[in-house]
Amino acid sequence: MSKDRIPAAVRQAPLSEGVEQKLEQRILSGEWEEGFKLPSEGKLCEEFGVSRTAVREALRELRGRGIIETVNGSGSYVSGGNLEMVSKAMTAYSSLATDSKAASDLMEFRILIEGAALGRLARSKRNKATRLQRLTDILEAMEQESDPTEFGRLDSRFHLSILETCNNAFINMIGQTLYAHYQRCIGEAHAVATEGMRKDTLTEHAAIVEAIRNEDADAAREALEEHLTAAAERSEMLGIGQ
Template sequence: MPLDALRPAPLVEQAAERLRAQIVGGEWGVGTKLPGESTLAKALGVGRSTVREALRALAGAGLVRARQGAGVFVIATEPAQDWPTRLREAAVAEVYEVRMMVEVQAVRLAAARRTAADIAAIEAALTARRAAGALDDAEFVRADIALHAAVVAAAHNTVLDDLFAQFAPVLHRGLVDLVTLLDLRADDPDHGDDSHAALVAAVIAGDADTAGRVLGEELRGTLDRVTAG
C-alpha cells in the first residue's frame, strides 16, 4: 500500500494515522526499520517536523521505538491500551482489588493530614450520602463514591485524587449493578451507613489505624459480594 500525499488538516494526526495504518495493516512488521524522516516526509507531502511528531505519537501508542543512531523500529502491530481504556475493560473485581490497596492507604493519610476544610467537606458528603437514601440506586452509589472521593482528597496527594477519579466511572457502573442485582437497599435504603459514619469519625479523629481497618472491612465485604456474583 503506497503512501499518498496528505490533504491539509491536522497534519500530525493524519501522518500518524497513515503510518499507523501501514503498521497495523502488516506493511511494516515487528522489527522493521521505518524509512527515514526525509523519505516519509516526501511520501506524505509534509515537513520533517510533522513526521517527527507523528512518530512520537506512534511511540506513545507503543507501536514504534527509536534506537539511538539506528532509526525507528516497529515494536508492535497493535496499539497499547491507555489507562482509562484498561480500566473500562477490566473486571469490576480487579478494579476493586486495586482500589482496596490504594484507598486503604489513602484514608490513613487522610486521617493524618485532614484540615478543617476537609472535615467540613467529608461531613457534607456523608450528609449527602444519607439524603441519597431516598433516591434511586444510581444516585445513591454516586453519593457513596463522592464521600469516598472527599476522604481521598483529604490525603492531599494529587496522584491519589487522579487515580480515584479514573476509578470512579468503573466503580459506579459495577456498584449500581451490584446494588440492584442483590437488592441491597430493599430493607436498608442507607446501606452501609454505620461503616461510613465510623470511617468519617476515624478520619476526623485522626485515627489512621481505625480508618484503615474500617474501610478495609467495608471494601472487603463489597469485593466478596462482587466475586460471589
Template sequence: MAQIRRAPLADQAAEALLVRIRAGEWPLGAKLPGETTLGPQLGVGRSTVREAIRQLAGRGVLESRQGAGVFVTALDVTEDWDAVLRRAGIISVIEARIAIEAEAAAHAAERRTPQALRAVRRALAERQDQRGSTEEQVDADMRLHRAIVAAADNPVLLELFDTFVPRLRQAMVDMLRIGRNLAEEQDHAAHADLVEAIAARDAAAAHRLSRTHLASLKDALK
C-alpha cells in the first residue's frame, strides 16, 4: 500500500512564509525577521528557514542581500512563463510580438552593425526562397525576425524573443494551416521594406513597418 508522503519541511516553511507575504504581513521592500525569529514561528530549525528563503528567492519573492538581510521583492509567485505562453491564444501572441519586435526593429535601425545587417539580409533571402513545409516556412520567418531582434543589440529583448519562440512558432504554424495569412508577394514586400528601413537607419519607419506588418496578421484573424 502506497504511503502518503508529507512535503519536505523546507517546502512547508516556504509556503507558510508565502502565505504571510500574500496576507500583507511584510509589504513590498520590507525586511524579514532573522532566522532565529522565523525558526520558532514556523516550528523549524535555522537551516530549514534558510532553505525556505532560498526557494522563495528562486521564485522571485525574496532577495538575500549580503550583510543587510532578506527583503520582499514580490508579493506573490509569478506564474510560470511557459505555462502562460502555452495557454495564450494566437491574438495574444501577436500582440506580444508587436510589443517586442516593433521596438527591437527601431533599435536595430539605430544600432545595427554591418555584420548584423548582413545576417538580416541573408535571413531575408532564405525566407523568400523557402518553399518547404509549413513548419520550414515558419522557421525561416522566425530566423529573420530573430536576426532583426539580435541587430537591436539588447540582450533582454533577445532573451524575451528566444523564450517566446516555441509558442510563437506554434501560433504562426496554426495561422498558416487555417489559411489566415497575407498574400505571399505582399508578405515578402513587407519584410523587404522593413529590412531596407533598418539598412537606412530609419528607426521611425522600421518601428512603423514592423508594427503594421504584425497588426495585419492580427487583423487577419478577426
C-alpha cells in the first residue's frame, strides 16, 4: 500500500481535499518544479487509493487556483504561477471594501508591504541615487502644487514609486493593482483637506525620504507607519474611508 494513501481519519472530509493537499505540498516544496508533468489520473487514483472523481476534483481545484494548468490531450503541468489572477482578486476586493474592518485591514497591509519596500530601498546600493531622486522630485512637485486634485495624484504617485523602485516585481505588481484604490482614497481626502493637512503630508513624506537617504531602514518603516496612521486619522476626521 502506498504511503501516500489518504488515511481513514481524513476520509471524513471529501477525499479530493486530501489529494489536493498532497499534490500541493509536492509543488510548493519544490519537489515538482514549474513545468513538471503530473502523473496520469489513473496513476494518482492508484497512488492515493481514491476514485477518479476525487482525483479530478482535486485537479480542478488546483487548476482554479492557478497552481497547475491542463493541456488537452497532453496532461496537467505545474504552473509558473498566475499573478494576473492574484491581481484581479485584489483589485476586486479593494474596489468593494468599504466597511471599516476592510479599510483597517487594507491600511495594515499597506504598512506591511510599503514598509518592506522601504526597507529594500534603504539598504540597496543599486541605482539608489536614481530611485531616491524619483521620490525627491515627486516631493518637490507636491510642495509647489496648489491644486488639491493634482496634489492627491502626486501623493498617490509617491507611494506607488516606493513600490515600483524597490526592485521586486511582485511588490510592484501589488502597487499597480492597488493604484485605483490609492487614487480614489487619497484623491477624496485631499479634495476636502485643509492646507495644514497637506503640509503635514509633506512633512511626513520628507521624513520617509530622509530616512532612505540615511540608509536607515528601521527609521524609514517607522516614518511610513506614522504617516499612514496619521493619514487614516485625517481621513476619519474628514469622514472619508481610507
